[in-house]
Structures are given as structure tokens and as C-alpha cells.
Amino acid sequence: MELEFHGAASEVGRSCIQIRTDKGKRYLLDVGIKFLEDGLGFPKNVLDIDKIDGVFLSHAHLDHSGGLPLFEHKELKGPIFCTRHTFAISKILLKDSYKIARIRHLHPAYNNTDIKEVQKDTSFVDFDKWYKHEDVRFMFLNAGHIPGSAMILLEVDGKRVLYTADFNNRKTNLMVPFKIGKVLREKPVDVLITESTYGYRELPDREGLEKKFIASIYKTLGEGGSVLIPVFALGRAQETLIMLSKHDFPVKIYFDGMSKKMTKKIVTTKNKYLAGHDALKQMFYEKVEWVASEKRRSDALKKQGIFITTSGMLQGGPVLSYLKDLWHDSSSKIMLMGFQCKRTNGRNLLDEGFVYMDGWKTKVKCHVEKYDFSGHADKEGVQTLVKELKPTHVFFQHGDFESVNALKEWADNNADCKAYAPAVGDKYNI
Numbered sequence: 001m002e003l004e005f006h007g008a009a010s011e012v013g014r015s016c017i018q019i020r021t022d023k024g025k026r027y028l029l030d031v032g033i034k035f036l037e038d039g040l041g042f043p044k045n046v047l048d049i050d051k052i053d054g055v056f057l058s059h060a061h062l063d064h065s066g067g068l069p070l071f072e073h074k075e076l077k078g079p080i081f082c083t084r085h086t087f088a089i090s091k092i093l094l095k096d097s098y099k100i101a102r103i104r105h106l107h108p109a110y111n112n113t114d115i116k117e118v119q120k121d122t123s124f125v126d127f128d129k130w131y132k133h134e135d136v137r138f139m140f141l142n143a144g145h146i147p148g149s150a151m152i153l154l155e156v157d158g159k160r161v162l163y164t165a166d167f168n169n170r171k172t173n174l175m176v177p178f179k180i181g182k183v184l185r186e187k188p189v190d191v192l193i194t195e196s197t198y199g200y201r202e203l204p205d206r207e208g209l210e211k212k213f214i215a216s217i218y219k220t221l222g223e224g225g226s227v228l229i230p231v232f233a234l235g236r237a238q239e240t241l242i243m244l245s246k247h248d249f250p251v252k253i254y255f256d257g258m259s260k261k262m263t264k265k266i267v268t269t270k271n272k273y274l275a276g277h278d279a280l281k282q283m284f285y286e287k288v289e290w291v292a293s294e295k296r297r298s299d300a301l302k303k304q305g306i307f308i309t310t311s312g313m314l315q316g317g318p319v320l321s322y323l324k325d326l327w328h329d330s331s332s333k334i335m336l337m338g339f340q341c342k343r344t345n346g347r348n349l350l351d352e353g354f355v356y357m358d359g360w361k362t363k364v365k366c367h368v369e370k371y372d373f374s375g376h377a378d379k380e381g382v383q384t385l386v387k388e389l390k391p392t393h394v395f396f397q398h399g400d401f402e403s404v405n406a407l408k409e410w411a412d413n414n415a416d417c418k419a420y421a422p423a424v425g426d427k428y429n430i
């Protein structure tokens with residue numbers, strides 16, 4: 001077989017790997033996009049899209065799924081395999097990204113019909129079951145990253161290939177973590193393609209971090225301030241709700257933005273790997289106040305409260321309405337919940353203490369904290385996977401240059417396998 005990396009190789013974004021089998025069949029693992037300053041980046045050099053025999057979609061995040069409407073536009077005909085949760089969630093994300101692209105005049109090369117075509121071509125798979133398509137056998141395994149997320153195990157040309165996509169082997173409130181199960185132990189994995197997002201560092205202890213996060217909320221409330229928690233609609237929003245559900249805060253918790261729609265989809269779609277389903281459902285329907293209008297926002301802001309809302313990097317969404325009210329309050333706190341990209345409001349706030357609101361550069365007086373509640377495995381998690389699976393070939397991708405090369409160097413010296421840190425456009429014969 002031949003592997004070709006069309007994206008997410010020594011970079012994060014536009015995940016897309018082609019497997020060409022000995023019989024000449026072509027399959028794609030993910031079709032993602034990359035957010036660039038001047039628009040969107042798509043997988044590079046994917047030729048004859050109408051002749052692709054199938055797509056395996058690992059999860060709903062746009063850097064894995066966002067290129068599908070464009071590929072439909074270019075007459076993709078093969079089925080798109082994914083789990084039910086991934087389908088339900090990517091529908092919301094794709095529609096939203098299309099709207100944003102139009103508002104910002106990013107000119108996506110596709111239209112709304114293409115998003116509908118993606119849905120028509122989708123074929124659902126259950127976790128932990130073997131399926132057959134053309135000359136490949138495959139199984140989706142729980143990846144523990146976000147609801148619906150899967151690792152994809154393929155048997156092709158007499159070899160086993162495991163594509164981890166994004167995975168998490170550490171316990172979170174929302175997801176059952178990834179574990180090496182029976183199916184991965186019964187036969188050796190010949191080719192491992194793994195993510196490397198945190199390839200160069202270890203993440204903080206999860207339980208300790210949660211305690212620190214909750215203590216910090218109590219401290220601010222005790223000092224008379226409010227707490228603003230900007231969240232990513234998928235994953236972090238639900239994780240935050242479950243963490244807060246374990247406590248009885250003396251103020252109301254308000255839930256706003258796209259995360260409402262997302263949470264509803266998540267609690268109403270069946271998934272055996274959603275660990276926090278009951279707590280999330282109860283919190284969402286019974287304990288938080290939903291907010292959906294400017295009037296409700298300004299009413300909510302009249303009193304002390306905990307405000308959870310999108311977007312996670314303060315680049316848009318209702319979070320800016322809350323910020324307009326709270327920025328000058330030195331007793332209030334903004335709690336960032338994950339990585340902040342360069343040149344976003346979130347990053348500016350973290351590094352230099354300012355944000356842009358209505359075009360004005362505004363110095364924010366609130367306390368600012370950042371918590372790394374990541375949905376990814378860290379350096380140790382990826383290394384453990386390689387050590388336990390003992391593949392013949394390991395490809396480190398979905399990480400910046402520093403991350404993939406740190407892992408390749410580690411594997412060269414510590415693991416008995418051939419290690420690669422591919423660049424976009426690289427092809428390998430296995």
C-alpha cells in the first residue's frame with residue numbers, strides 16, 4: 001500500500017491521509033480544513049476526488065471534517081464512514097463554519113447544498129464492530145477525545161493500520177478514555193499513524209487542575225466578583241458543565257452561545273463512551289439558566305454570576321457581550337479553558353492583557369487565568385501507545401514541527417520501529 005499525506009503533516013489542521021491499496025483503491029482518513037489568516041486551507045494535491053473509494057471520518061472537529069463539503073462539490077462519490085455522534089455534531093459545525101465563512105467573506109468554494117450532500121453520503125458505523133468495504137476491513141474504536149471520536153483500525157493488503165486521529169488516554173468527566181483493548185492486542189499493528197499535538201510536553205495532573213479551577217471560582221465569588229468562562233462549543237463546554245455540577249455555588253450559572261445546541265445534540269444521541277451523560281443532562285436541563293438574547297444577557301449581568309459561553313478564544317459569539325460589561329471590574333475573573341491561538345483576543349488577553357471590542361483596543365481589568373483541560377494525549381500518552389503496540393512503522397503527524405520531531409527522535413532512540421515525521425506531500429510505500 002501507499003500512504004500519502006495531504007495535510008496535518010508537521011502542522012495541525014487540514015488532516016487528510018490517503019491510503020492507496022495494491023489493487024489501486026483509494027481511501028481518505030479525514031478531510032479537514034486549516035484556519036489561516038487570509039482564509040481557509042484545504043488538503044493539498046488530492047487529485048480525482050470523484051474516484052475516491054471511501055472516506056473514514058474520525059471525529060467532528062473541523063480540522064478533520066471541514067473539507068468534506070468542498071470535496072462533495074468536487075463530486076466525491078465514495079461513502080463517508082463515521083459514528084452517529086460525529087455525524088450529529090459535524091452537521092452543526094459545518095453549518096456554522098459555512099455561516100462564518102460567508103460573514104467574513106472567506107469565500108468557501110462550496111455552498112449549502114454540498115453540506116446536505118455530505119449528510120446523504122454518510123454511512124453510520126457502531127463502535128467496536130468489524131465492517132467491510134471494497135478491499136478493506138475496518139473498525140472504529142473509542143478515542144476518548146470528544147463525543148463520537150474514534151480511532152480507525154484498518155486491515156488492508158494483509159496489514160493492520162491504526163489511525164489514532166485525536167485521542168485522549170487520560171480520564172475526563174465527559175469521556176471514557178482511550179484504552180488498548182483486546183482487538184488491538186490480538187494481532188500486531190503494522191502501521192501506526194498517531195497524533196502528536198503535545199509531542200513535546202506533559203500536561204498537568206487532571207484532578208489537581210480541576211480542584212484549582214473550582215477553588216479559583218469560589219475565591220472570586222467570595223470577593224464579590226463574577227466569573228466568565230469562555231468555552232469551545234464542543235467538548236470543553238460540556239466538560240465545564242460537569243465539573244460545576246459537583247458543587248453548590250451561591251450564584252446562578254448561565255449558559256449561552258452555540259454550546260447549547262451542541263450540548264442538546266450530545267445528550268440526546270446514544271453513545272456508550274460518553275461517561276458524563278447523566279450529570280451533563282441534569283446540569284443542562286435543570287441547573288443552568290439558558291441565555292439567548294441581549295436582553296437576557298444584560299438582565300443576567302445585573303447580579304453576580306458564573307457565565308459560560310462561546311467562543312473559547314473570544315473571537316466572536318456572546319462572550320463579547322459579557323466582556324463589554326465585565327472588562328473594567330477588577331474583582332471579576334476570566335477563565336480561559338484551553339490553548340489560545342496567536343493573534344486571537346484570547347491570546348492577546350493572556351499575554352498582554354487587552355482585547356479588541358468593536359475595533360477598540362481595550363485593557364481588561366479582570367483577573368485572567370488559563371487552564372489546560374485538554375482532550376488530547378500528551379507526550380507520555382503517545383509514547384506509551386507506541387511502546388505497547390510495538391508497530392513496524394510509526395508516523396507522527398497532527399503536531400507542529402517541534403512536536404513531531406521530538407517524538408520521532410524519541411522513537412529512533414527508544415522504540416524498535418521505523419519512525420517518520422512526514423511533511424505535506426510525502427508518500428510512503430509500505
Ligand SMILES: [Zn+2]
Binds near residue numbers: 059061145166
Ligand atoms: Zn479534535
